[in-house]
Amino acid sequence: MVKNYDEKKFITLSFALFFLVMMTALFNFISFTLPSQGEAFRMVFYGLGFTGIFIISLISNFTVGDLKKENNQLRRLQDFDFLTGCPNWIKFKRDCEKIFVTNQTQHYAMIIFDIDKFKAINDLYGHQVGNEILTAIAEILEKQLKEDELFARMATDNFSILMKYEGYGEFSQRVENLIREINGYSQKFIVNISVGIYLIGPDEVDINTLSDRANMAKRSIKDNSQVSYAFYDESMRQVMILENEIENRMEMALRNDEFEVYLQPKYLFSDEQIIGAEALVRWNDPERGMLPPNDFIPLFEKNGFVKKIDTYMFEEVCKLLEKWQKEMDQFTNMIISVNFSRLHLENMLLPEELLAITSRYHIDPKMIEIELTEGTIFDNDVQMVDIMNHLKDFGFHISIDDFGRAYSSLNTLKNLPADILKLDKAFFSESTDNVRGRKIITSMLNMAKDLDLITVAEGVETQEQVDFLKEKGCDIAQGFFYAKPMNVVEFEEFVNKKLKST
Ligand code: C2E
Ligand code: CA
Ligand code: CA
Numbered sequence: 121m122v123k124n125y126d127e128k129k130f131i132t133l134s135f136a137l138f139f140l141v142m143m144t145a146l147f148n149f150i151s152f153t154l155p156s157q158g159e160a161f162r163m164v165f166y167g168l169g170f171t172g173i174f175i176i177s178l179i180s181n182f183t184v185g186d187l188k189k190e191n192n193q194l195r196r197l198q199d200f201d202f203l204t205g206c207p208n209w210i211k212f213k214r215d216c217e218k219i220f221v222t223n224q225t226q227h228y229a230m231i232i233f234d235i236d237k238f239k240a241i242n243d244l245y246g247h248q249v250g251n252e253i254l255t256a257i258a259e260i261l262e263k264q265l266k267e268d269e270l271f272a273r274m275a276t277d278n279f280s281i282l283m284k285y286e287g288y289g290e291f292s293q294r295v296e297n298l299i300r301e302i303n304g305y306s307q308k309f310i311v312n313i314s315v316g317i318y319l320i321g322p323d324e325v326d327i328n329t330l331s332d333r334a335n336m337a338k339r340s341i342k343d344n345s346q347v348s349y350a351f352y353d354e355s356m357r358q359v360m361i362l363e364n365e366i367e368n369r370m371e372m373a374l375r376n377d378e379f380e381v382y383l384q385p386k387y388l389f390s391d392e393q394i395i396g397a398e399a400l401v402r403w404n405d406p407e408r409g410m411l412p413p414n415d416f417i418p419l420f421e422k423n424g425f426v427k428k429i430d431t432y433m434f435e436e437v438c439k440l441l442e443k444w445q446k447e448m449d450q451f452t453n454m455i456i457s458v459n460f461s462r463l464h465l466e467n468m469l470l471p472e473e474l475l476a477i478t479s480r481y482h483i484d485p486k487m488i489e490i491e492l493t494e495g496t497i498f499d500n501d502v503q504m505v506d507i508m509n510h511l512k513d514f515g516f517h518i519s520i521d522d523f524g525r526a527y528s529s530l531n532t533l534k535n536l537p538a539d540i541l542k543l544d545k546a547f548f549s550e551s552t553d554n555v556r557g558r559k560i561i562t563s564m565l566n567m568a569k570d571l572d573l574i575t576v577a578e579g580v581e582t583q584e585q586v587d588f589l590k591e592k593g594c595d596i597a598q599g600f601f602y603a604k605p606m607n608v609v610e611f612e613e614f615v616n617k618k619l620k621s622t
Contacts, residue, residue: 545579
């Protein structure tokens with residue numbers, strides 16, 4: 121913009137100068153060609169000429185003044201955030217570079233933070249409240265930062281800070297004070313920020329790299345609400361590299377059939393017969409070997425790829441059921457459960473899409489159970505309940521997975537069209553050892569019975585647990601005590617062997 125402004129000013133002034141020279145030449149020429157009235161003409165033309173120049177310079181002054189004003193406004197827009205008035209990322213980067221040149225002996229830290237669940241705050245209380253919070257944060261930062269320290273709002277609720285680093289103790293204290301002040305800003309709304317910190321080494325001046333690292337540190341605490349700030353360390357970069365590799369490979373891996381169905385048998389407590397299995401995904405990576413879902417499902421949940429994996433698993437299960445129907449009579453009553461991520465519950469067409477797959481393989485939906493994780497289900501989410509109802513109408517079984525891990529709202533269950541309740545394995549194995557835990561499990565089983573829900577205990581590992589659950593009326597068991605997840609061929613052999621022995 122500066123260049124543009126100077127250009128205009130230069131053009132205006134050059135034009136005025138050119139006009140002055142031309143007028144002077146013209147007047148002299150006329151006064152010499154008209155000698156008799158020369159003096160009078162000369163006076164009139166000089167008068168007109170100077171008036172002209174005066175007007176031009178006035179106009180040019182106005183133009184330059186306007187341009188200057190416009191330019192200042194543009195500069196503000198370019199460098200400052202329209203909402204909070206604080207510097208924006210562009211200015212922050214430029215100022216950081218200047219500081220690195222002038223303060224070479226000073227140690228600095230790059231800090232990035234954002235507000236946890238800021239979208240929910242906006243949705244719940246309105247954008248006005250969201251804006252007030254952002255403005256208050258900018259004011260706090262302005263007040264707290266020292267000379268030669270910088271901050272900016274980078275985007276929505278993302279802020280960056282360049283803070284002096286004089287030593288761990290003092291620095292952490294300052295960061296904690298800052299967090300406390302921001303988190304305590306409002307009595308009405310819960311504001312929590314997550315802060316990532318990168319301690320800048322000597323000669324590290326690429327601002328994008330510095331902020332990327334602070335960002336990685338920030339992301340490392342996103343799922344851990346106990347902690348509000350974290351320092352970057354090299355392992356975070358390794359995780360990032362690994363995640364990038366996985367993301368580059370996942371589509372290809374799906375096309376190459378590297379994802380495989382594993383089955384973990386489920387047993388009826390009453391007669392210890394296998395009544396079905398849960399399908400669990402494994403990634404058979406040619407380079408890294410067999411990967412468990414915890415190594416990639418959380419990442420796929422973040423990037424949305426889990427939807428493709430779940431649908432793939434569902435289709436593979438349908439294929440398998442069709443094969444059993446055609447070739448293996450002893451498997452025709454097996455009900456197989458498939459895990460579905462919460463991301464599917466935004467898709468109103470899910471029931472139709474799944475039904476289309478079952479028809480393609482001539483499978484009755486009642487042979488399939490859809491496992492939805494408890495933490496993702498809320499009874500007041502009309503669309504979600506709609507989808508579940510629809511699935512049930514088509515004949516699919518629906519189970520609530522990991523029950524007891526998240527909110528465990530018993531009320532929620534009452535309003536959900538589910539038919540099966542899977543008690544969370546962690547909850548179960550930790551609780552069965554003490555009296556209180558046993559009481560909780562007992563009351564959960566009783567409540568499930570009242571609601572006509574079939575109960576499945578996951579993660580059953582010991583004979584005591586089996587005895588206890590049997591006594592309390594749990595219907596189905598799944599766990600290492602009976603069998604670990606296995607591939608399809610192993611599963612078929614396992615079931616055949618069991619059938620022969622009975
Ligand atoms: P989940 O749905 O709760 O699956 C049960 C997990 O518990 C399985 O781990 C299983 O191997 C493990 N497990 C079973 N019995 C026992 C036991 O007695 N003791 C212990 N300690 N663990 C037991 P896995 O296969 O590693 O799966 C982990 C999680 O990954 C699953 O938890 C599920 O949330 C997710 N997952 C697996 N496959 C899929 C999939 O196809 N789609 C989606 N969206 N998620 C999947
Ligand atoms: Ca499951
Ligand atoms: Ca589970």
